[in-house]
Amino acid sequence: MSFKDALNSGRFVVTAEAGPPKGTDISKIVHEVEALKGKVDAVNVTDNQSAVMRISSTSFCKILIDMGIEPILQMTCRDRNRIGLQSDLLGASILGIRNVLCMTGDHPNAGDHKEAKPVYDIESVQLLGVIDALNNGKDMMGNDLQGSTDYLQGAVVTPEANPLEPQLMKFKKKVNVGAKFFQTQAVYNIDNFKSFMGHARKYPVHPVRKDAGYNGVKILAGLVLLKSAGMANFMNKFVPGIIVPQELIDELKAAGKEKALDTGIDIMASHIKQLKAENVCDGVHIMAIGAEDKVPAIMERAGLL
Template sequence: MAESFRDVLNSGKFVITSEIGPPKGTNLEKTLHHIDLLKDKVDALNVTDNQSSVMRYPSLGGCILIKERGGEAILQMTCRDRNRLALQADILFAYTRGIRNILCLTGDSIPVGDHKEAKGVFDLESVQLIRMVRTMESGTDIGGNELNGAIEFYPGAIVTPEANPIEPQLHKFKKKVAAGAEFFQTQAVYDLGNFRNFMQYARQFNVKILAGIVLLVSARMAKFMNDNVPGIFVPQELIDELAGVEKGKGLQKGVEIAARMIRTIKDESICDGVHIMAIGKEEIVPEILAIAGL
């Protein structure tokens, strides 16, 4: 892939990203299969970083695999597990392995994961991490010391367009832009009305926005997310739509809903692209794209 992810986003093309969840262990078979399946169908692949505070194969390792197989990688980097020295060291390493995109995240809280007694580091947080990348690009570390060989990244961040209340999130979004984030991948959006409102606000900033699409597989999953996942709001009509299909057809309906949303977002140019999170159902992403006409 000759063109960088930044170039692709700046070209005005409707951009598609998806994500790879690394394995818990050293068996990379499935991960490699997912990379091979998706690398040429999307513009870049995120690799999650101990997602939901569950210890896994590292995002950095996953990104190197993507590069080795000719794909474009987005390094998800959270502040939960590393202090500022470790974060900077990993960024230097990532750069030397050809990784050029970084998604700067604070990270989930420790107690939601599978090492509940661990210490959450949070020496930095997302806004400070974005600034740190920008500082390192200028040739020094954040201790003010000169780097022998600097970095250059395309830094992105996340935003939750359906958070309640939304105002503090919008202020934080603004802070991330000011810190130097150039692209945003959003938390899952299902209510396009809400998302349009968010985009109306976001459009005043010179950043690219990719709408988060999380595949729904059943009405139960939708209700579960509404009750348990902060910042996610699945409207009742989508829940009804999922509940209305015969048993065993939930996934198919979910694929249809995801594809329909992607097409609407693209046709109405609501934002610059989509970020598809299939969470364990990566196999189905090509089908979603095909139905969406992409």
């Protein structure tokens, strides 16, 4: 079943994430994502995440397709202007890529090429609109395409953003320009996430176009695997929009160095269980950050396998 069909089926969907390496040796990441095959519905491939230069997202998506894993192409607006983005979208389409996650992209300042010229010719809301046009046989200037794309376009949102209201306004714009699914920034406080979902559920069906064959905007809660108390503290300090509650940090601390990862897996599994049991959202997006081989264990403990 494709990712799109899985979303439309109404069952609880699971996606994971893979970050291509810097350099041409992909043996390690290929080995790690192998563990995800047949377990998750799709795997995101990051686009030079944190503005650190790596293998292109599109190329690694093609590797996943060849492995029998459905990819979600993450596409940021940081490195390509509107010509480059559209050209790469057409290119990804002929490689069989069918899902795109539209993002603004971390500023080069965060990465390993700080002197790079940031592009941001268009941004995430506009990129969603571009994909809608390409799906309808036109480029963003209205020129006819010889063969259109068939993308399921998604976007991101930060449920714990502070202040939340401007974030929600942008979320609504993304829905209005055709985002079909959202994968959120990491959430750890399920009550806060539920309150975000209260806002998000105001848009159950695409409010403008009511696309045929599509029954609403799907939201996958983003979950980042906690590997240690230090990692949790680091994210609290340096990653905007991520708030790891103190009680979880205490739990990781109490577990000690050797058991911390196992505790992190338990924490995520219990969050997934709760989200599914209470029908809070449409699925989860698991970001294991280098521990992709732990995803099956997480899913098992969450009762998904």
